[in-house]
Amino acid sequence: MIEDEEGLITTLSDRLVSEGFDVAVARDGSEGFEKAIENRFDVIILDLMLPKKNGFDVCRDLRKEGINTPILMLTARGETIDKVLGLKLGADDYLTKPFEIAELLARIESLLRRSGSGTIGKNRFVEFGNVYVDFDRAEIKVENKAIDLSAMEFKLLQFLVENRGKVHSRNVLLDEVWGYDAMPNTRTVDVHVAWLRQKLEGNPKHPKYILTVHGLGYKFVD
Amino acid sequence: MIEDEEGLITTLSDRLVSEGFDVAVARDGSEGFEKAIENRFDVIILDLMLPKKNGFDVCRDLRKEGINTPILMLTARGETIDKVLGLKLGADDYLTKPFEIAELLARIESLLRRSGSGTIGKNRFVEFGNVYVDFDRAEIKVENKAIDLSAMEFKLLQFLVENRGKVHSRNVLLDEVWGYDAMPNTRTVDVHVAWLRQKLEGNPKHPKYILTVHGLGYKFVD
DNA sequence: GACAATGAAAAGAAATTGTTAAGATTGTAA
DNA sequence: TTACAATCTTAACAATTTCTTTTCATTGTC
Numbered sequence: 346m347i348e349d350e351e352g353l354i355t356t357l358s359d360r361l362v363s364e365g366f367d368v369a370v371a372r373d374g375s376e377g378f379e380k381a382i383e384n385r386f387d388v389i390i391l392d393l394m395l396p397k398k399n400g401f402d403v404c405r406d407l408r409k410e411g412i413n414t415p416i417l418m419l420t421a422r423g424e425t426i427d428k429v430l431g432l433k434l435g436a437d438d439y440l441t442k443p444f445e446i447a448e449l450l451a452r453i454e455s456l457l458r459r460s461g462s463g464t465i466g467k468n469r470f471v472e473f474g475n476v477y478v479d480f481d482r483a484e485i486k487v488e489n490k491a492i493d494l495s496a497m498e499f500k501l502l503q504f505l506v507e508n509r510g511k512v513h514s515r516n517v518l519l520d521e522v523w524g525y526d527a528m529p530n531t532r533t534v535d536v537h538v539a540w541l542r543q544k545l546e547g548n549p550k551h552p553k554y555i556l557t558v559h560g561l562g563y564k565f566v567d
Numbered sequence: 568m569i570e571d572e573e574g575l576i577t578t579l580s581d582r583l584v585s586e587g588f589d590v591a592v593a594r595d596g597s598e599g600f601e602k603a604i605e606n607r608f609d610v611i612i613l614d615l616m617l618p619k620k621n622g623f624d625v626c627r628d629l630r631k632e633g634i635n636t637p638i639l640m641l642t643a644r645g646e647t648i649d650k651v652l653g654l655k656l657g658a659d660d661y662l663t664k665p666f667e668i669a670e671l672l673a674r675i676e677s678l679l680r681r682s683g684s685g686t687i688g689k690n691r692f693v694e695f696g697n698v699y700v701d702f703d704r705a706e707i708k709v710e711n712k713a714i715d716l717s718a719m720e721f722k723l724l725q726f727l728v729e730n731r732g733k734v735h736s737r738n739v740l741l742d743e744v745w746g747y748d749a750m751p752n753t754r755t756v757d758v759h760v761a762w763l764r765q766k767l768e769g770n771p772k773h774p775k776y777i778l779t780v781h782g783l784g785y786k787f788v789d
Numbered sequence: 790g791a792c793a794a795t796g797a798a799a800a801g802a803a804a805t806t807g808t809t810a811a812g813a814t815t816g817t818a819a
Numbered sequence: 820t821t822a823c824a825a826t827c828t829t830a831a832c833a834a835t836t837t838c839t840t841t842t843c844a845t846t847g848t849c
Contacts, residue, residue: 356747360739438635443748452635483734483780495837496782533839539796559794559847717826755828761807781805781836
């Protein structure tokens with residue numbers, strides 16, 4: 346994402362990350378150009394008005410370098426855009442600010458589909474034993490009965506499941522689930538693990554999925 | 568629908584109309600190309616073998632013009648189709664003649680769903696409990712009595728309903744419903760949710776449809 | 790068996806949400 | 820243009836839920 350408007354950067358990258366994308370940001374044209382050459386991105390979101398090197402130039406020069414990554418160009422409100430020029434320079438799609446994020450996501454999907462890079466945004470869920478977890482709906486079912494999890498419990502479960510098999514120390518879990526700037530006692534993790542077990546282990550006293558590794562931390566297995 | 572086989576045109580357009588779609592027909596490639604640029608269609612059904620300009624060319628040129636309308640390509644019996652080529656040119660799906668009309672309808676539905684334009688053509692409405700919502704007419708009825716919703720309330724309801732089941736954080740709702748450049752307080756969402764509940768939940772204190780997921784956001788269920 | 794690590798329970802702290810009402814903003818008609 | 824009505828946003832407070840800490844019992848390891 347080559348963009349200099351901080352608000353848009355934050356909103357957009359947050360959303361894209363939550364949709365499962367990895368996002369790299371460049372805040373001016375030259376930086377964007379460099380990064381786009383060094384890395385193999387799937388899509389480039391390119392603002393037209395940029396410091397140092399404008400969107401048209403970035404686009405044209407990238408194509409000159411043989412970079413065929415799909416480019417979605419953003420134009421400011423009211424900015425009259427010369428589509429023909431844009432097309433000649435090699436952009437793949439346009440979007441005029443302000444736009445709905447859904448619109449942008451749809452365009453990205455379309456670009457990815459066209460370039461054959463694959464799809465995203467599916468319903469993510471996992472099953473183990475008779476536990477069913479749907480991360481988008483924030484819903485879990487045990488023996489087909491819906492169970493309520495708190496936000497923390499959910500995030501913790503999600504992290505453990507997505508990094509199954511590996512042992513995670515309490516400090517790692519605090520960083521990953523609670524965030525780097527939250528600094529609760531490590532025992533807090535224990536409490537949440539206990540609650541999770543209470544809710545989804547058939548026999549919480551002898552857990553099958555969320556296991557304790559004495560002296561090291563916890564791990565999820567299935 | 569860009570197609571030159573009269574029999575198919577009649578059968579198909581009759582059926583599509585009866586399913587609630589509006590259908591425009593072009594009988595050769597050039598005409599189809601022109602019409603697709605002039606109008607905002609929701610789906611294009613495009614035959615491969617056409618007079619004046621073949622399906623591949625129409626497809627590629629439309630994409631070049633920035634037309635992202637989903638394209639469903641029809642190929643004749645036995646016509647070997649180069650799917651890779653088709654994909655590069657921007658088609659979204661294929662169907663080989665002869666096909667069941669039901670199959671074609673299903674593919675169209677799928678394309679519409681993917682492109683997020685909702686199912687248009689049909690007079691789209693939903694019912695849950697004794698609430699009736701017509702999105703095209705922007706009308707809702709509760710126990711058969713018409714209820715007024717403000718613009719925001721309506722957009723919010725529509726988004727929740729169209730993405731039912733999934734939990735949406737307040738920030739996502741702000742982005743989706745208010746737009747990314749609008750930056751109100753996240754609590755604004757709560758207020759609107761409360762109003763919606765007031766208007767369409769039988770017992771607003773214990774909502775059945777618009778549910779709070781503590782710590783995460785809101786979701787619609789029915 | 791000693792010592793540290795973990796499990797379990799409960800109370801206090803903190804965060805989130807529901808609700809209301811007072812401005813601020815927008816749209817509309819005179 | 821002005822005045823009015825409708826709508827939206829913000830702020831405040833209470834109610835609720837969740838999180839953190841603490842304590843003590845239990846388990847595991849050397």
